[in-house]
Amino acid sequence: MARSSKPPTSSTSSPLNVVVIGAGRMGADHVRRIHEVISGARVSAVVDVDAERAKDVAARFEGCTAHTDPAAAMAAADVDAVLIASPGEAHEAALLAALARDLPVLCEKPLTPDAASALRVLEAERRLGRRRIQVGFMRRYDAEYLKLEQLLRTGQLGRPLLLHHRHRNVASPPGWTSDMLIRDSVSHEMDVTRWLLGQEITAVTVLRPTPSGNAPGGIQDPQFVIFETDGGAIADVEIFVNCGFGYQVQAEVVCERGTARVGDGHAMITHMAGRWGGTVAQDYLERFAAAYDREVQAWVDATRRGRVTGPTAWDGYAAAAVCEAGVRSLTEGGRVEVDLVERPTLYG
């Protein structure tokens, strides 16, 4: 947990004024969450390059203004914090503008789309001399993943040896390409593997099974991804973004003295008319609703105390570096080593 030298502009009794950049699927959902679900913050401005979209989302909440330029919105006098939910390619500019104003930021994953731009952000934060950025790897706030991480930390199961992940989406959005399975989807497993094991990923191998006949535009879907870590563990990820039936995210850790598994989604099982079963979530907004709520509440609470918690810019950079290795393995084949710079002392 890092302590910032600059307390938020708001006093602890007044809500944090948040600028939300990007009013698409995630941005609009975070705006709703800040106004309707969590406490201690309000959205003072919504920014989107699509002026109509910004206006539409801002108009739902009293006193919320609409903008098309992130830097101009951040320049307003009453801004305490920034939530970035624009596409990954737009994150670097928004992050650098927020850091230039010493504003705390919750940035949706990815921190940035590649390691070089992520390093530029790390360098800007290092120059500032304090952590201001939390990256939106929300699985760290999911009740099941939290339990798993706590169990592993007790050491009861012994040393983790293997980690199996499954990540399935109903259908990929229009225009998806094969590398997006790694960059947009498997980036979560990169973070969760590093977090659960407390180890860095050192090499990535992407295997390409015969694609599903339902994969649009001939994209390579599914893929089977293997991570090696600096602690000697191996993690595998089945990523399948056109599975058709539901949104499933599961993880099983195999340790020296036992295993633990999350994500089976057995909230309720029915037995009826000679059959038994439950339901499968249909997307991430449903499956991880509580995790997003917990993530944004934790960010607001920490920010109001002048602190920065959660996944750091280093975590975002590490995921970007692993993504690059993964995309190279996907396109060129074989095992690709991850190229990580030395971790700056700011990130512990």
Ligand SMILES: NC(=O)C1=CN([C@@H]2O[C@H](COP(=O)(O)OP(=O)(O)OC[C@H]3O[C@@H](n4cnc5c(N)ncnc54)[C@H](O)[C@@H]3O)[C@@H](O)[C@H]2O)C=CC1
């Ligand atoms: N944590 C999670 O589970 C998820 C995270 N994401 C992440 O959230 C971010 C947004 O994704 P979606 O909402 O799905 O995308 P989206 O395409 O629905 O929305 C993006 C919005 O940003 C706007 N925009 C584009 N460039 C901009 C700029 N330079 N400044 C301001 N606004 C700009 C677009 O007009 C659009 O309204 C991405 O980084 C994505 O990876 C997305 C889905 C799930």
Ligand SMILES: O=C1[C@@H](O)[C@H](O)[C@@H](O)[C@H](O)[C@H]1O
């Ligand atoms: O971050 C996300 C999306 O961008 C991505 O496209 C999905 O595959 C993930 O499940 C979701 O959590």
